[in-house]
Amino acid sequence: MQKPEEDGDMPQQGVALIARPEFDTATKYGNYYMGVAANYAKNKIILGDLSGPDATKNNINTALSEFDPILCFFLGHGNSDVYTCQNQEVYMQTCFGNEVMQNRNLILLSCSCGIRLGPDTANKGAKAVHCWAVDFIWVASGDPPDDYSKGYFEAVNEIWYAHVDGYLPKEAHDRSIAIWNKWIDYWIQSDDEYASLIVQHMINDRDGQRLYGVGDVPSVPVPGVELLSRIELPMILGETLLFLSMIA
Amino acid sequence: MSVQQKIARLQNFIANNRALAGVPFGFVRGSPITPITALSMLQRGENVQEIIGELAKLGIDPPTLTNEDWVLAEEYYNSLLRVPKPSPKVYKISESGLTVEQCLAHIQARDQIGQSLVQANKSLRYEMAKRMGRV
Numbered sequence: 001m002q003k004p005e006e007d008g009d010m011p012q013q014g015v016a017l018i019a020r021p022e023f024d025t026a027t028k029y030g031n032y033y034m035g036v037a038a039n040y041a042k043n044k045i046i047l048g049d050l051s052g053p054d055a056t057k058n059n060i061n062t063a064l065s066e067f068d069p070i071l072c073f074f075l076g077h078g079n080s081d082v083y084t085c086q087n088q089e090v091y092m093q094t095c096f097g098n099e100v101m102q103n104r105n106l107i108l109l110s111c112s113c114g115i116r117l118g119p120d121t122a123n124k125g126a127k128a129v130h131c132w133a134v135d136f137i138w139v140a141s142g143d144p145p146d147d148y149s150k151g152y153f154e155a156v157n158e159i160w161y162a163h164v165d166g167y168l169p170k171e172a173h174d175r176s177i178a179i180w181n182k183w184i185d186y187w188i189q190s191d192d193e194y195a196s197l198i199v200q201h202m203i204n205d206r207d208g209q210r211l212y213g214v215g216d217v218p219s220v221p222v223p224g225v226e227l228l229s230r231i232e233l234p235m236i237l238g239e240t241l242l243f244l245s246m247i248a
Numbered sequence: 249m250s251v252q253q254k255i256a257r258l259q260n261f262i263a264n265n266r267a268l269a270g271v272p273f274g275f276v277r278g279s280p281i282t283p284i285t286a287l288s289m290l291q292r293g294e295n296v297q298e299i300i301g302e303l304a305k306l307g308i309d310p311p312t313l314t315n316e317d318w319v320l321a322e323e324y325y326n327s328l329l330r331v332p333k334p335s336p337k338v339y340k341i342s343e344s345g346l347t348v349e350q351c352l353a354h355i356q357a358r359d360q361i362g363q364s365l366v367q368a369n370k371s372l373r374y375e376m377a378k379r380m381g382r383v
Contacts, residue, residue, distance in 0.1 A: 025344045077341055111341045135364040140345065141336035148336050184375075188267045193331040195267030196324075197348075200372035201338070204364075207371060 011104050013221050015046045016071035016164070017063050021086040022052040030075040030109060032144040033153035037073065037160045044164050045071075045220060055086040064100055070127075071105050071163050071219035078110030081117055094120045101126040105169055105219050107159050111135045114210035122212035128169035130159050130176075134208030137201040139194065148198055151183030152205060166222040169215035180206035251296060254303070258287045261380050272323045273373050274302030275316070280323040283376070306377040313366055318358060321369040325352040340364070 018038055022031035031051060038049045048063045050056075055076075063069070074091070076084045081094040092098040094116045102125035108118060114133030122129045140149035158179045162172035184202050187195045262269045262283050272280035276289070276298045286299045328335070328348045337345030343361065346354070354362035 026339050026341055029339060030341065075341075109341065134367070135340045137338060137340040137364065137368060139336050139338055141334075149339075188265050188375075188379075190267050192267070193333050194328070194336055196271050196372060197328060197336070197338070199267055199375070200368045203371045203375050204368035 009103060010217075011068045011070035012046075013070050013217070013219060015048075015067055015069040016041060016073070016219065017048040017050070017060070017067070017069040019050045019055040019060050019072070019074045019076070019085055020052075021055040021076050023087050027075065027077075029138070029140060029144050029149055029153070033150075033157060034073065034075055034109075036145075036153075037157045040157070040161055041164045053086055057085055057089050057091050060085060060091060061100070069104070070217070071107075071160075072101070073107040073109070073160050075109045078108075078113045078117070080112045080115035083108060083110050083113055083117060092121075093117065098126075099124045101129070103127055103217075105163060105213075105215075105217065106130065107156075107163075108132075109136065109156055114208065114212075118210055119212045122214075126213050127217045128211060128213040128215040130169070130173060131210050131212070132205065132208045133210050134204055136205055136208070138205070139198045139201055148194070151179075151186070151198075152202060155179040155183060155202075155206070163219040166218050166220040168218050169211060169213065173209070173211040176209065177206060180209075251290060251300075254300065255287065255290050257380065258283055258290065261376075262287065265376070265379055268372070268376050268379070270327060271372060271376065272320050272327070273306050273376060274320075276302060280320060303380070306373060306380065313363065313370065317366050317370050318355065318362075320373075321362075321366040322352065322355050324369055325355060325365075338365070 018034055020031045020034040021027050038047060041047050048067060048069065050059050050063065074083065077088050078084060083091050085091045098117065098121040101121050104126055105128040106121065106126055108129060108131040112133065112135060114131035118129045118131035138149050138152040140146050155176050158176040159172045162175045167175065180202060184199055184206070187199045187202065269284050270282050272282050274281055276295045281299065281302060286303065289295055289299055325348055329352065335348045337347060338351055339345045351365050355365055
């Protein structure tokens with residue numbers, strides 16, 4: 001087994017990394033739904049899935065260095081200038097540490113990073129940065145998957161699904177907006193007493209969704225299976241990093 | 249547009265956007281009005297000009313939050329407190345879940361979390377306006 005082939009300065013198409021912390025109620029939801037995203041991808045691309053206590057800065061950097069994924073999907077607390085991973089460990093900030101995203105496509109599910117950190121990361125050379133310029137808010141009743149929360153995360157995951165299926169970042173963004181609109185239309189015609197509460201936060205999240213960067217590189221070559229046939233299984237990095245590798 | 253046309257438009261709006269029918273969007277004589285109460289008043293011929301004025305304002309608020317935005321959001325969450333069904337929680341990536349009561353408390357405190365909630369509530373009124381064909 002060996003690492004994916006080197007290809008100059010470009011990260012590896014067909015290789016992706018998920019970091020999905022889980023240490024409080026809010027991250028429990030994100031972690032669950034990003035698990036759904038991971039399952040969707042595992043038969044289509046080479047995937048590193050850092051979940052819960054594995055979603056540390058050190059493990060993310062190790063995965064980026066060793067496997068050079070073009071597509072990254074990160075969950076965590078954040079603000080306009082900061083993204084944090086497991087236990088709110090600061091991973092990157094505006095003008096500090098985000099250069100590691102150069103030439104990559106990034107989905108950053110973290111509050112308000114679309115105000116400064118997202119555009120700054122694109123300015124540092126990230127090919128595409130999907131992020132939110134608002135507090136990402138959702139409504140839930142009970143543990144995930146519940147009827148109220150699933151629409152929010154389906155819309156977010158659609159960005160990932162589109163990348164995994166070889167769509168360009170702008171197409172991924174547009175497909176996600178279409179899912180937001182589908183759920184907003186669904187709830188807006190609902191008789192559920194809390195439907196308007198669900199709708200208003202969906203609108204907020206939809207309208208706060210941003211895409212920065214030139215967005216000219218798909219995360220998977222089209223057709224997506226061609227590259228995979230040339231890549232051997234990656235090595236497992238210790239006990240903390242699990243790469244699920246499947247050849248379609 | 250005649251009052252009868254406005255009534256028909258409101259009826260159509262309520263029928264097609266049931267989740268928005270009880271959302272406060274403006275004030276008439278100091279009391280918050282929803283599409284349902286506005287329709288009822290228009291049908292009774294009460295406060296017609298005030299209601300038409302509030303309907304016209306819907307969706308053309310300035311981008312910053314006004315005192316009216318805060319009061320309308322407060323009224324909205326107060327209305328949710330009257331729902332007999334158990335309350336869901338409102339989450340954000342950087343917060344644990346908030347009950348409807350806690351949301352209301354943040355709005356009343358006019359703090360940062362309250363601001364996010366009011367902004368989202370305001371976005372709902374833009375959606376109402378869009379669906380009424382005014383934006």
